[in-house]
Amino acid sequence: xxxxxxxxxxxxxxxxxxxxxxxxxxxxxxxxxxxxxxxxxxxxxxxxxxxxxxxxxxxxxxxxxxxxxxxxxxxxxxxxxxxxxxxxxxxxxxxxxxxxxxxxxxxxxxxxxxxxxxxxxxxxxxxxxxxxxxxxxxxxxxxxxxxxxxxxxxxxxxxxxxxxxxxxxxxxxxxxxxxxxxxxxxxxxxxxxxxxxxxxxxxxxxxxxxxxxxxxxxxxxxx
Amino acid sequence: xxxxxxxxxxxxxxxxxxxxxxxxxxxxxxxxxxxxxxxxxxxxxxxxxxxxxxxxxxxxxxxxxxxxxxxxxxxxxxxxxxxxxxxxxxxxxxxxxxxxxxxxxxxxxxxxxxxxxxxxxxxxxxxxxxxxxxxxxxxxxxxxxxxxxxxxxxxxxxxxxxxxxxxxxxxxxxxxxxxxxxxxxxxxxxxxxxxxxxxxxxxxxxxxxxxxxxxxxxxxxxx
Numbered sequence: 157x158x159x160x161x162x163x164x165x166x167x168x169x170x171x172x173x174x175x176x177x178x179x180x181x182x183x184x185x186x187x188x189x190x191x192x193x194x195x196x197x198x199x200x201x202x203x204x205x206x207x208x209x210x211x212x213x214x215x216x217x218x219x220x221x222x223x224x225x226x227x228x229x230x231x232x233x234x235x236x237x238x239x240x241x242x243x244x245x246x247x248x249x250x251x252x253x254x255x256x257x258x259x260x261x262x263x264x265x266x267x268x269x270x271x272x273x274x275x276x277x278x279x280x281x282x283x284x285x286x287x288x289x290x291x292x293x294x295x296x297x298x299x300x301x302x303x304x305x306x307x308x309x310x311x312x313x314x315x316x317x318x319x320x321x322x323x324x325x326x327x328x329x330x331x332x333x334x335x336x337x338x339x340x341x342x343x344x345x346x347x348x349x350x351x352x353x354x355x356x357x358x359x360x361x362x363x364x365x366x367x368x369x370x371x372x373x374x375x376x377x378x379x
Numbered sequence: 380x381x382x383x384x385x386x387x388x389x390x391x392x393x394x395x396x397x398x399x400x401x402x403x404x405x406x407x408x409x410x411x412x413x414x415x416x417x418x419x420x421x422x423x424x425x426x427x428x429x430x431x432x433x434x435x436x437x438x439x440x441x442x443x444x445x446x447x448x449x450x451x452x453x454x455x456x457x458x459x460x461x462x463x464x465x466x467x468x469x470x471x472x473x474x475x476x477x478x479x480x481x482x483x484x485x486x487x488x489x490x491x492x493x494x495x496x497x498x499x500x501x502x503x504x505x506x507x508x509x510x511x512x513x514x515x516x517x518x519x520x521x522x523x524x525x526x527x528x529x530x531x532x533x534x535x536x537x538x539x540x541x542x543x544x545x546x547x548x549x550x551x552x553x554x555x556x557x558x559x560x561x562x563x564x565x566x567x568x569x570x571x572x573x574x575x576x577x578x579x580x581x582x583x584x585x586x587x588x589x590x591x592x593x594x595x596x597x598x599x600x601x602x
Contacts, residue, residue, distance in 0.1 A: 212593070213593065219460070220453070220457065223446060224451070228447070229447075233443055233446055233447055237439075240460070319560075323556055328553075333550045337546055337563075370435070
């Protein structure tokens with residue numbers, strides 16, 4: 157019985173990591189579809205969406221089956237609940253990747269706007285946050301998870317910078333308004349991907365040390 | 380024992396509905412802070428954020444306690460898992476309300492742009508979706524939940540319309556770029572609130588009839 161449970165849990169974790177690798181790849185391909193105006197990459201992201209959605213439902217089903225068959229100890233329960241939440245975050249990363257791929261397709265239909273400012277840097281940062289959040293899950297590494305949290309402000313700052321640059325650009329030349337606007341949407345989607353990575357890192361910390369770090373402002377309010 | 384469980388479940392549901400009413404009010408106040416340039420309303424939303432965040436953690440703790448103490452039947456398990464997910468959606472509605480309230484504050488610092496186009500209509504629609512999704516939860520009303528799902532496209536359509544109108548407006552007068560851009564962010568946040576309401580409605584359907592309606596495209600792919 158115990159054995160059976162361990163095996164189910166291991167399988168659940170493997171499926172989640174597979175989902176993680178799909179979401180991570182989708183985000184990577186979507187960003188590069190924009191930066192390199194690569195129609196094939198954009199299409200690859202759209203083609204993979206269903207696989208991610210199916211996996212989300214499969215993982216949720218496995219979670220419910222596991223909870224239905226076993227009376228879990230607190231630590232295992234935290235682990236399973238964290239997996240359910242991370243599953244959700246990964247599916248949303250996939251959604252954001254789809255949004256970015258669609259922006260890439262629309263951008264390709266317009267004359268190319270000039271340099272992409274800080275967008276490549278923001279893309280790298282967001283991708284690295286996703287990768288590190290998944291690595292922190294694999295290794296149950298709280299230090300790495302906290303490093304992900306610490307980078308969230310950096311991403312917000314980059315997004316604001318990109319917004320400002322693109323808005324000035326739009327003010328200077330009204331013919332670029334539509335293309336620049338698409339890049340604003342891309343920056344917004346990247347910021348949301350970074351947010352989801354942050355949520356995953358918070359879930360890893362919750363899973364490993366059992367404390368909820370989701371709303372740091374609350375800690376300051378209730379010292 | 381059975382009794383105890385029923386009571387815990389009832390309490391859990393009450394706390395979730397309380398959370399729902401806070402999130403719904405935050406969304407309502409945030410939209411009206413923008414439309415009426417009402418600084419007090421914007422501040423009220425920011426002041427309530429902590430209460431929503433605390434409640435999210437409290438509800439998650441209750442879910443874990445309930446699962447740890449009881450070996451649940453499949454239907455109860457579905458109910459509890461749906462509550463955990465809805466809790467998450469409500470917290471995100473609160474986050475979006477905060478974003479809108481912050482936009483309201485920035486908009487008030489600039490000269491007012493002229494009519495708000497379809498924004499009031501989009502606000503009403505998103506609010507109604509949140510309210511109906513919560514009502515469908517209270518009444519376990521699958522028909523109402525499905526009505527919420529059917530309105531999601533309408534919201535997307537309105538958002539696209541608002542984007543187009545504001546972008547043309549920006550192209551015609553570069554002095555309104557910043558204010559118009561804030562309204563674009565508001566429309567974006569409203570669309571996300573509607574998305575969360577849609578997710579809640581999907582969870583209600585899952586809770587009541589046990590079928591997963593999250594990715595309708597999959598059904599078409601696997602007939």
